[in-house]
């Protein structure tokens with residue numbers, strides 16, 4: 001049984017109490033992590049404030065920050081196999097996916113390293129008597145609250161641009177998966193990140209998460225997680241008008257037309273809803289299929305789901321466990337409710353046979369807009385399918401939830417794809433490949449899926465504020 005510590009103000013710090021970490025593939029507790037206290041939080045905030053006041057990151061040559069980020073990326077790559085093995089144990093995910101997560105984390109640092117020396121303002125002409133220009137300044141202390149499904153890559157997604165812009169960062173790591181993420185702190189430490197520029201705390205959400213969100217001396221909150229928690233954080237932030245980036249949940253739909261390439265679609269279904277056991281905010285959790293190919297597509301999806309292997313992440317099985325016993329119960333309860341409300345079970349809908357928290361890949365057909373399974377996030381390997389008759393009906397159904405994270409169109413008609421990409425209410429639209437795009441493409445939602453953007457060049461500007469300098473020439 002290993003024990004892990006928090007990274008506070010440049011040191012690894014223990015605590016009098018700890019949080020147990022469970023392997024979802026077996027249900028065994030295999031590690032503990034120091035449970036950060038409110039006193040630890042205060043230490044992290046004052047170290048971050050000292051770092052901000054020293055201007056060590058914000059006033060150096062931007063190229064030096066870029067160098068620092070490149071070094072962090074190198075350190076992440078160096079520790080990625082050790083970190084990935086840990087991610088498999090605590091998260092249940094496939095080893096290859098955990099390795100991809102570390103590779104992606106390194107890419108975020110490289111990508112934003114390349115931008116650190118290009119955060120340029122503009123000159124605004126005001127006539128002969130004035131000089132006017134803008135500059136971008138870091139917020140100061142960026143608090144980043146991270147969920148358990150992709151803790152390493154989601155942490156890097158916000159940490160890298162925040163540091164590139166010269167902020168100090170306090171990460172609240174997720175209680176269920178607090179271990180692999182600590183390797184990012186190790187990488188930052190080894191790369192020479194100044195003391196206080198990063199603290200990483202594993203405390204509980206209601207204590208340290210809420211404590212940070214309502215703290216009187218922080219300057220920004222970046223939250224990735226569920227809608228109810230996001231709402232609570234927004235209330236806290238409103239008290240001091242602290243700016244937020246909110247990356248929340250989704251109920252995203254793929255719209256499949258009769259002229260779609262069905263083999264290509266099946267690859268997208270496999271990634272879209274069964275990758276990471278469906279625990280992806282932008283999962284393809286609904287599929288709307290043109291009626292003439294509805295039965296054919298349902299049969300193909302059933303065949304795909306029934307052919308998937310189920311097992312532990314170390315074995316690189318297709319379907320890995322969901323995060324916890326609670327998550328498993330919630331997913332199965334959502335399946336039961338769907339059946340009570342009239343959806344038809346095609347396959348799955350029950351727990352897997354192994355020990356641990358498995359849910360069989362599940363396909364439900366004939367869902368409808370009034371059903372809970374159509375409207376609410378499941379966060380498991382569960383796909384709901386329904387038919388549509390007209391193009392307009394398809395867009396309306398896809399837009400028929402309170403969420404708006406991503407959407408997909410599968411068709412060989414470019415005009416229809418372009419019409420759909422305008423009609424769909426989502427932060428990102430995939431055409432003919434679910435998860436097309438990458439760390440270079442802006443990501444974020446509308447509606448209950450949140451606001452603000454991560455990834456891409458645009459995300460860097462989530463971590464700076466504009467200052468205008470207006471000068472009268474005498």
Ligand code: NAD
Nearest residue numbers: 146147148174205206209210225226229247248249250281
């Ligand atoms: P969650 O909201 O339960 O927890 C997220 C984080 O918030 C955790 O670190 C938790 O400790 C903390 N937290 C809990 N209560 C808090 C409080 N009162 N104040 C401050 N912090 C608190 O979410 P989860 O179950 O970890 O993650 C799943 C959810 O995250 C899903 O809804 C999923 O769609 C969403 N998600 C969104 C994205 C995205 O980029 N849009 C990415 C991944 C996950």
